[in-house]
Amino acid sequence: SAVISQKPSRDICQRGTSLTIQCQVDSQVTMMFWYRQQPGQSLTLIATANQGSEATYESGFVIDKFPISRPNLTFSTLTVSNMSPEDSSIYLCSVGVMGNTGELFFGEGSRLTVL
Amino acid sequence: GDSVTQMEGPVTLSEEAFLTINCTYTATGYPSLFWYVQYPGEGLQLLLKATKADDKGSNKGFEATYRKETTSFHLEKGSVQVSDSAVYFCALNNAGNMLTFGGGTRLMVKP
Numbered sequence: 001s002a003v004i005s006q007k008p009s010r011d012i013c014q015r016g017t018s019l020t021i022q023c024q025v026d027s028q029v030t031m032m033f034w035y036r037q038q039p040g041q042s043l044t045l046i047a048t049a050n051q052g053s054e055a056t057y058e059s060g061f062v063i064d065k066f067p068i069s070r071p072n073l074t075f076s077t078l079t080v081s082n083m084s085p086e087d088s089s090i091y092l093c094s095v096g097v098m099g100n101t102g103e104l105f106f107g108e109g110s111r112l113t114v115l
Numbered sequence: 116g117d118s119v120t121q122m123e124g125p126v127t128l129s130e131e132a133f134l135t136i137n138c139t140y141t142a143t144g145y146p147s148l149f150w151y152v153q154y155p156g157e158g159l160q161l162l163l164k165a166t167k168a169d170d171k172g173s174n175k176g177f178e179a180t181y182r183k184e185t186t187s188f189h190l191e192k193g194s195v196q197v198s199d200s201a202v203y204f205c206a207l208n209n210a211g212n213m214l215t216f217g218g219g220t221r222l223m224v225k226p
Contacts, residue, residue, distance in 0.1 A: 033212075042218045043214075043216045045213055092158060102166070102208030102214075103164055103208070104208075104213075105161070107158055108157060
């Protein structure tokens, strides 16, 4: 398994601002992902964070809106840019561990409210 | 593409009642199947998993059996407790790296 810490755990943001969420893992992992969970909804994959290269974004998500960094195998950031109330969601970092059977481990999530 | 369908909630039960949350999937090949639980205000925790047909995953009194013939992975518990109140997500991983989630089912257990 892996222990994942996310910061901030929650924040209230003003429209038009940007916020960066940090994800720290207690061990080196090859696979890191960012998910969004809109209020009362399921999880949607935003992107795969690739170490040392640009993230791979899912349909409907773009780098200008959700820039992602992954400088090493234990750390990643997700920025939510130029926020609007529609961006109010929980953003979750998740990791996959080599040798496991496909499950992912999740951080506690970062709950953003945009006013 | 792959997809997961869960019964819609909320599901409201009295304590000690029997629980079933239905989950069916569409996928090519032989995916691994998972149930995750999200308690209020928390992230997702892996509840149980099954990696091949007829496998039964179990944890904390919950069980689910991988049924390839019906493409199902229904979650069951014989006697629910108030502390089981949460949102439950069925998910699959189909030989890739990412999970595909169902819509989630909220369970409310009343004393």
